[in-house]
Amino acid sequence: MTDTDMIRAEHVRKRFGPVTAIQDVNLHVRKGEILGLIGDNGAGKSTLIKILTGYHQPDGGQLFFEGEPIHLRSVVHARSLGIETVFQDLAMIDDLPVYLNLHLNKELVHRPLPFLRRKEMRRKAREALDSIGITIGSVTDPVSQLSGGQRQAIAVARSVFSDAKVLLLDEPLAAMGAKEGGLILRLLMQLKERGDRPGHHSDCPQLQPDRRRRVCDRVNLLQHGTITFDKASKDTSVAELLDLVHAEYRL
């Protein structure tokens, strides 16, 4: 079982000054599997994802990638291994056009000359967005002119259209309408069917738990910085998930 894990975290913890964001987290995602991570606001979902993507360094514990222990030095390092991320804040550069955002920090240049291949990037951006069916006016428009859902779709497209082995999505559907949300979920299912890219996606529980349950193979619940629940989706129900999340608020 362990050797089919794409990415695994063992006893990972992280503090921010006095705040313990993550403590003793154990988590694993297999090849071709979609893991849903749910938890309250502030439970530590984003922090965990930022550790898995090399943005934060954990204070303790060990990460494994394709079975090997690994120390992720940076986002670039993680990306070079095939770990792609859609951050909760989307990491969009408002002043830059859509096509440059899609190629952010992966710009195409006329090697060996360092000049940008803008035309090629525009073409690829157009292709990428068309192939998922995201409709925006023009790829040369600055991102600041797009709606929240469109921005999110572009952020997802950016990470999907790299040759990722692991895809981390932090609240991928939060600002999306039914249409865009459906597109993204369908995209995840397609990737899964191709079997080469497992996803690991984190959601807020309030958001249509039913829809998420159909996409995910397995669900983990993160509470107060630890994982308290790990079950295959088919063995759980919406009611049970909601129950778990809301249990501690009940009088």
Add this chain to the structure above:
Amino acid sequence: MATNTLIGSLVRIRELSILLVTIACAGYFALTSTGFTSLDNGHTIAQYIAPWAIVGAGEAMLLICGEIDLSAGFVFTLAPFVLVLLNNNGLPLFVALLATVVICALIGTVNGLIRTLFNLPSFITTLGMAFLLQGLSLIISNGSPVPAPADTWVRTTFGGARWSELTWALVIIAVMQIVLSASRFGIYTQATGSNPVGAAESGIRTSRVKVVNFAVTSALAGFGGILEGMRVGSFDPTNGGFNTMFFGVAAAVIGGTALLGGSGTVVGALLGALLLGIVYDGFNLTGVNANAFNVVLGVAILVAMFLNTYLSVLRRRASAVRGRT
């Protein structure tokens, strides 16, 4: 609809409005003063704008990545004295010049490292550096001017020849604009100023981007100071300073660079410098009091800031209209 798209596309070219204003000013002075259109006067204007454009090119890059360098004007002041010091200690003039530019880049690197390692605002960091460098310049020079090194090819090439200072300024503007708009580093500079957290999440080393831009700004300012001294024929510790720095920043801002980062162009800084130079010179020729120039400068900066914000609103509206049709 047709007028709408026309206005839209005009508004989208940032530099156009400033260019129109510049041409209008030039036309006004050409009509109202004698000698404005002469080649000699063109040379005078070139002398004004070259240092502003060179310092402005660096400041534009820094402003775009969300920083500012208040010390650039004193790097401009100090560089010629470092050059003399190195030259007097046996370095050939050309080697001393290269070494001086490298030293200036190091000063900028220090600014950038203090800014990024200790997370101090660049406003404070570079203000401190400004006074430090001013003091150093006065100490090294003993507070009095020294003659520029004797005539050699170095002197002629770097400021001595009639149009050489302006030529260097134009080359610098062209190179920096290409760096900004055609290289990955240019994209990183914009991304760092527009959304520092998002840029970092995308794996862009935002601190490094800032440090490099600080280093480039200082190197350019130092080089500009040397050119200026070589042209005048004497190195003066009262040259440069806050005045040159603020004209550089003003040129960048008038040219459409956002003070809060994220957008702007280097060519804009050249146009800003050109506008300032033409107005400055025109006022001299028409005998307007130098103090009035400051009033105009102030108004120009305010109008530029206003246009910047207002035009981007117009731009958004124009493309919203386009999106709907």
